[in-house]
Amino acid sequence: MKKDSFIEEYEVTPYTLLIKPVQYGKKTYSQIFEWEGEYICPHKPMDIIKRSCEYYGSSYEGRKEGTRHLTGITHKSPIAVDPVCSILFFPTTSPVRSECMWVAYDHIMSRTKNHYGDTDVVFRNGWKTSLPLSSSSLDNQLYRTALLKNRYVQRIAETERKFLYVNRSIPKTKEHEKPFV
Structure with a gap:
């Protein structure tokens, strides 16, 4: 990873791997790891997660409610910041806790339990870090995020099937009979 650069504002992108809290005096900042x-x-x-949800067209509360509706998950909910681009993040603890990190689901390549009881994670770009949660907790968050992603994929596929069915059942018109749009 390259040396830290200071930025005033940030929205997550498909290249965001991890958002981690860091203390600067009495204030909490974010250390953001990208590809x-x-x-x-x-x-x-x-x-940053809330602002990113808004950037991609919804509120954090709306995304959280969507997760609850699609999966039944109500605590430590994974969030589809942008379901269209498959930007899904999950929290490492309760999001209200100051030590909560947000991890990009699609970038995790592997994970192993370390001798401190934490979990070492390797991201798809080869970067490795340790997350302060047990491997079973991480596996649970990965499972819950996979469930959310799968439900989005199912809904998109169902919508496409319905569209194709409706589109096939509409009688074809001659070119000169098409309505003006």
Whole structure:
């Protein structure tokens, strides 16, 4: 990873791997790890997740409610920041806790329990870090996020099937009979 750069504002992207809280005096900032770089932002990780949800067209509460509706998950909910681009994050603890990190689901390549009781994670770009949660907790969060992603994929496929069915049942018109749009 490259050296940290300071940025004032940040929204997650398909290249975001991890958002981690860091203390600067009495204030909590975020250390953001991307595919090819690291950044420090003067906002809490939760604020970045909320702002990112808004950037992609919904509120955090709306995304959280969507997760509950699709999966039944109500605590430590994974969040589809942008379901269209498959940008899904999960929290390492309760999101209201100051030490909560947010991890990008699709970037995790492997994980192993370490001798401290934490879990070492390798991301798809080869970067390795330790997350302060047990391997069973991480596996649970991965499972819950996979469930959410699968439900989105199912809904998209169902919508496409319905569209194809409706589109096939509409009688074809001659070119000169098509309505003006």
